Amino acid sequence: MSKKLQSIRGIHDGLPDEVQIWQHIETIARRIFASYSTREVRLPILESTEVFVRSIGTETDIVSKEMYRFEDRNGDDICLRPEGTAGAVRAYLQAGLSRSGTQRWFYMGPMFRRERPQKGRLRQFQQIGVEWFGVAGPIEDIEVLTMASSFLDELGIKTRLEINSLGCPDCRPDYRKKLTQELEKCQDELCGTCQQRLSTNPLRILDCKQASCQALLKDIPEMTEHLCGICDAHFLTLQRGLKELGVPFLVNPRIVRGLDYYNRTAFEFISEELGAQGTVLAGGRYDGLVSQQGGPATSAIGFASGLERLGMLLAGKVKSPQIDATVVALGASTHIFSLQIAHTLRQQGFHISHCGTGSSKALFKRAAREQARYTLVIGEDELARQIISLRGDDEKHAFTLSQLIEHMTAS
RNA sequence: GUGGAUGUAGCUCAAUGGUAGAGCCCCGGCUUGUGAUGCCGGUGGUUGUGGGUUCGAGUCCCAUCAUCCACCCCA
Numbered sequence: 134m135s136k137k138l139q140s141i142r143g144i145h146d147g148l149p150d151e152v153q154i155w156q157h158i159e160t161i162a163r164r165i166f167a168s169y170s171t172r173e174v175r176l177p178i179l180e181s182t183e184v185f186v187r188s189i190g191t192e193t194d195i196v197s198k199e200m201y202r203f204e205d206r207n208g209d210d211i212c213l214r215p216e217g218t219a220g221a222v223r224a225y226l227q228a229g230l231s232r233s234g235t236q237r238w239f240y241m242g243p244m245f246r247r248e249r250p251q252k253g254r255l256r257q258f259q260q261i262g263v264e265w266f267g268v269a270g271p272i273e274d275i276e277v278l279t280m281a282s283s284f285l286d287e288l289g290i291k292t293r294l295e296i297n298s299l300g301c302p303d304c305r306p307d308y309r310k311k312l313t314q315e316l317e318k319c320q321d322e323l324c325g326t327c328q329q330r331l332s333t334n335p336l337r338i339l340d341c342k343q344a345s346c347q348a349l350l351k352d353i354p355e356m357t358e359h360l361c362g363i364c365d366a367h368f369l370t371l372q373r374g375l376k377e378l379g380v381p382f383l384v385n386p387r388i389v390r391g392l393d394y395y396n397r398t399a400f401e402f403i404s405e406e407l408g409a410q411g412t413v414l415a416g417g418r419y420d421g422l423v424s425q426q427g428g429p430a431t432s433a434i435g436f437a438s439g440l441e442r443l444g445m446l447l448a449g450k451v452k453s454p455q456i457d458a459t460v461v462a463l464g465a466s467t468h469i470f471s472l473q474i475a476h477t478l479r480q481q482g483f484h485i486s487h488c489g490t491g492s493s494k495a496l497f498k499r500a501a502r503e504q505a506r507y508t509l510v511i512g513e514d515e516l517a518r519q520i521i522s523l524r525g526d527d528e529k530h531a532f533t534l535s536q537l538i539e540h541m542t543a544s
Numbered sequence: 545g546u547g548g549a550u551g552u553a554g555c556u557c558a559a560u561g562g563u564a565g566a567g568c569c570c571c572g573g574c575u576u577g578u579g580a581u582g583c584c585g586g587u588g589g590u591u592g593u594g595g596g597u598u599c600g601a602g603u604c605c606c607a608u609c610a611u612c613c614a615c616c617c618c619a
Contacts, residue, residue: 136593139609139610142569142610142611150597187618188619193618193619194616194617194618195618195619198545199618199619215619216619217619218610218619219619244619246617246618246619248545248616248617248618249545249546249615249616249617250609250610250611250612250613251612251613251614252611252613256619298616325615326615337617342614342615343615344591353596386572388619390619391613391617391618393619408613408614409613409614409615412618415596415618436584437619442576456618461578463575463576463578464577470577475618486594492572492576493575493576493577493578494572494575494576494577494578494579495572496577496578496579496580497572497577497578497579498579498580499579500579501578502579508579510577510578512577513577514577518584522577522578523578524578525579
């Protein structure tokens with residue numbers, strides 16, 4: 134006997150009940166994004182590792198520990214994409230679109246990160262993402278945020294929106310320096326990982342989860358108070374726009390990003406229902422990335438959202454597709470006739486399931502499970518007279534095929 | 545990567561170290577034409593996997609795999 138086969142760790146199957154929810158999410162995404170003239174791109178799942186090294190760098194654990202990276206047969210260093218933005222920028226530049234005006238893109242598809250899995254944190258997961266290129270903002274920041282907000286609203290997912298400004302290469306280094314100086318004063322009281330972060334990524338200390346660190350941060354200077362004039366104006370306009378457009382938000386100066394190409398607007402839509410995996414949609418401005426990948430200075434903003442997490446919040450709330458009719462064929466002699474009926478109805482655009490063979494009890498039980506609008510009963514009598522009965526009615530109320538089509542169309 | 549919890553039937557869960565069970569679901573019969581109720585019957589398990597201790601292991605020990613929780617990281 135062979136061992137039972139199973140999918141590999143953190144890589145799960147999408148079974149019909151879950152896929153149905155994903156498709157619902159995707160349908161709404163397509164509609165909302167289209168209303169912002171944002172068009173779909175389909176980008177590679179495999180990229181050369183260089184694409185991510187250039188955008189993510191080798192500083193964090195990401196490239197070294199958390200990517201599926203391997204050597205192709207010809208020696209190329211390639212990997213499964215861990216996110217969508219880097220590949221989108223690569224595609225944008227490869228197609229020479231930097232001289233074609235604003236590009237508004239969205240994508241949906243699988244991403245791969247080799248992390249310790251949890252619920253809502255898988256190694257293969259799916260993201261829906263948006264990237265807008267050539268948009269300096271803050272108008273586009275407001276639009277991207279209202280778009281994201283409409284998307285979640287339309288899904289009926291309750292979140293709170295938190296925004297922050299990360300500043301820019303002009304003002305962030307000063308703030309980082311000031312923050313580091315302040316934190317060095319109480320260095321010994323910081324938790325172990327934050328003492329590390331002091332040298333590697335001091336901004337990350339701002340969202341440390343240790344209560345002791347948060348207490349030390351109480352009187353620390355905030356990024357939002359140290360923005361340069363341009364960043365400050367950008368952030369204020371964004372806030373005013375959101376207010377005027379009725380998008381509720383909270384300024385959270387402790388939102389940070391792990392990578393340097395992010396600047397100014399950063400935002401997260403957070404659900405209360407998912408514990409530590411509560412961020413359901415996150416994004417921000419990344420004016421530095423296109424040039425970092427070797428292109429011309431190009432402003433850009435985007436966000437991404439995990440389908441699995443959205444799906445968990447919608448579990449049980451998405452209706453199954455309605456089947457129009459299910460066919461009960463009683464007795465072997467009726468099988469072909471019943472198949473012809475089903476076939477014709479399908480050609481008319483109806484959704485039909487056929488209950489197959491078995492005892493009448495089994496067939497009607499199967500039929501009931503389908504929860505179709507109609508159960509069509511076809512037995513010897515119906516076959517002889519070329520008619521179809523409905524469950525619950527006797528043969529006096531039977532339909533000819535054309536009458537049935539008319540009846541089903543009318544109701 | 546670190547720390548912790550949990551793995552018994554399709555699902556929810558029982559079982560002092562001593563014969564692996566219940567409810568629900570599924571299938572069939574009473575009832576070869578309308579998912580009732582009822583009764584009767586049935587399928588389904590190498591107790592995640594592999595070792596060890598023991599006369600005897602679902603139970604104790606070790607390893608491993610998976611899921612879940614928190615941390616790390618978070619693109």
